[in-house]
Amino acid sequence: MALFPTYLRSDLHLVRGEGSWLWDDQGKRYLDFTSGLGVCNLGHTHPEVKSAVQKQLNHLWHVSNLFHIPQQEEVSALLAKETELKYAFFCNSGAESVEAAIKLARRYGSESKGLSQPEVVTFHSSFHGRTLATLTATGQEKVKQGFAPLPEGFRCLPYNDVEALESGLTEHTAAVLLEIIQGEGGICPAGSDFLKRLERLCRQRNILLMVDEVQTGIGRTGDLFAFQHAGIQPDVVTVAKGLGNGFPVGAMLGRSGLEKHFGPGSHASTFGGNPLAMAAAKAVLQEMTETDILIRAKQTAQYLQNQLEQRLSLHASVVDIRGQGLMWGVELNQPVAPLIRILQEKGLLAVMAGPKVLRLLPPLVTEVAEVEQAVSIIDESLHLLEEVVEDGGVFNL
Ligand SMILES: Cc1ncc(COP(=O)(O)O)c(C=O)c1O
Numbered sequence: 001m002a003l004f005p006t007y008l009r010s011d012l013h014l015v016r017g018e019g020s021w022l023w024d025d026q027g028k029r030y031l032d033f034t035s036g037l038g039v040c041n042l043g044h045t046h047p048e049v050k051s052a053v054q055k056q057l058n059h060l061w062h063v064s065n066l067f068h069i070p071q072q073e074e075v076s077a078l079l080a081k082e083t084e085l086k087y088a089f090f091c092n093s094g095a096e097s098v099e100a101a102i103k104l105a106r107r108y109g110s111e112s113k114g115l116s117q118p119e120v121v122t123f124h125s126s127f128h129g130r131t132l133a134t135l136t137a138t139g140q141e142k143v144k145q146g147f148a149p150l151p152e153g154f155r156c157l158p159y160n161d162v163e164a165l166e167s168g169l170t171e172h173t174a175a176v177l178l179e180i181i182q183g184e185g186g187i188c189p190a191g192s193d194f195l196k197r198l199e200r201l202c203r204q205r206n207i208l209l210m211v212d213e214v215q216t217g218i219g220r221t222g223d224l225f226a227f228q229h230a231g232i233q234p235d236v237v238t239v240a241k242g243l244g245n246g247f248p249v250g251a252m253l254g255r256s257g258l259e260k261h262f263g264p265g266s267h268a269s270t271f272g273g274n275p276l277a278m279a280a281a282k283a284v285l286q287e288m289t290e291t292d293i294l295i296r297a298k299q300t301a302q303y304l305q306n307q308l309e310q311r312l313s314l315h316a317s318v319v320d321i322r323g324q325g326l327m328w329g330v331e332l333n334q335p336v337a338p339l340i341r342i343l344q345e346k347g348l349l350a351v352m353a354g355p356k357v358l359r360l361l362p363p364l365v366t367e368v369a370e371v372e373q374a375v376s377i378i379d380e381s382l383h384l385l386e387e388v389v390e391d392g393g394v395f396n397l
Pocket residue numbers: 093094095096098127128129130179183184212213214215216240241
């Protein structure tokens with residue numbers, strides 16, 4: 001084995017994908033309720049994205065950011081139209097987009113607020129990435145273990161706790177960074193009172209409100225971005241995953257006025273926003289904003305929610321069902337790993353969000369009949385799991 005064993009991988013060898021379906025090397029097909037962890041929101045090998053990247057492959061793959069890349073301005077304009085955030089910095093991943101936001105927050109803190117030790121406030125159970133700064137920002141101890149010394153300048157507050165906000169935002173706070181629905185942390189939505197209060201406090205105290213939309217963005221929760229249905233206006237948004245539908249691309253978006261803190265030499269990425277990545281991102285954004293995909297996905301999402309609530313809530317092992325759009329968590333009273341193995345055996349792929357939460361992230365193009373099929377598989381699998389647990393057995397697939 002020549003790979004660092006950083007992942008606990010399934011034994012599947014997936015070789016082909018189309019829409020909501022994946023095929024393994026034995027020809028067996030699987031309904032994909034992971035979307036490659038919230039990436040292939042338009043479905044696998046989406047024709048428009050594929051043809052945009054193919055066209056770009058014939059012209060130019062890469063030039064450095066020392067030259068103009070006009071496609072970056074086009075993608076930035078598409079994003080700005082939706083978010084009211086005029087400026088974009090392009091990178092290659094979610095962690096890099098958050099890293100850029102943290103750096104911008106520090107520049108803003110020192111240059112606009114005169115802070116010598118600017119702090120970024122984040123929340124318990126959050127997830128922001130695996131680089132040193134982003135794992136420090138993350139509100140979960142398990143991702144930090146063994147990586148000390150960690151960078152300074154972060155403060156972690158309880159999520160959805162309005163009182164803790166009042167005292168937790170101090171004169172050192174440059175920015176607050178949060179997910180509108182915590183993904184890796186267990187599909188936990190922020191309450192609307194909490195978000196409104198947070199927005200007000202940030203405005204009053206000149207603190208940047210930075211929303212991490214790496215997982216929730218690009219249609220995952222029903223709107224293009226989750227902050228839109230939350231009814232708040234962030235100063236900074238981080239985005240990646242779904243932006244390239246499988247082509248690695250990320251972006252940090254910021255409001256007017258912040259550009260002065262990110263002048264020449266302040267930040268850079270060799271590959272960030274290269275013409276291939278921009279071709280993918282532009283095709284994704286056009287598909288999301290110029291077709292009825294979000295309207296159809298909202299209808300599918302309503303059906304998924306009804307099915308989950310009607311068919312799964314009666315199970316003794318299910319303690320909670322929560323989510324929005326096509327981002328759902330089913331929390332069990334026991335470890336979820338055995339259930340995921342049974343689902344895989346029955347042809348449905350899903351992932352965990354913490355040890356007890358089944359995470360469902362189907363592509364936005366998933367059909368109602370496919371939702372019905374997926375929920376039936378989960379329903380049957382839960383019965384199977386519950387029977388085995390009732391018998392005192394251990395499920396061993
Ligand atoms: C909310 C959030 N932020 C950041 C990241 C890190 O993204 P990446 O794995 O692309 O670095 C993730 C990844 O799951 C995420 O869910």
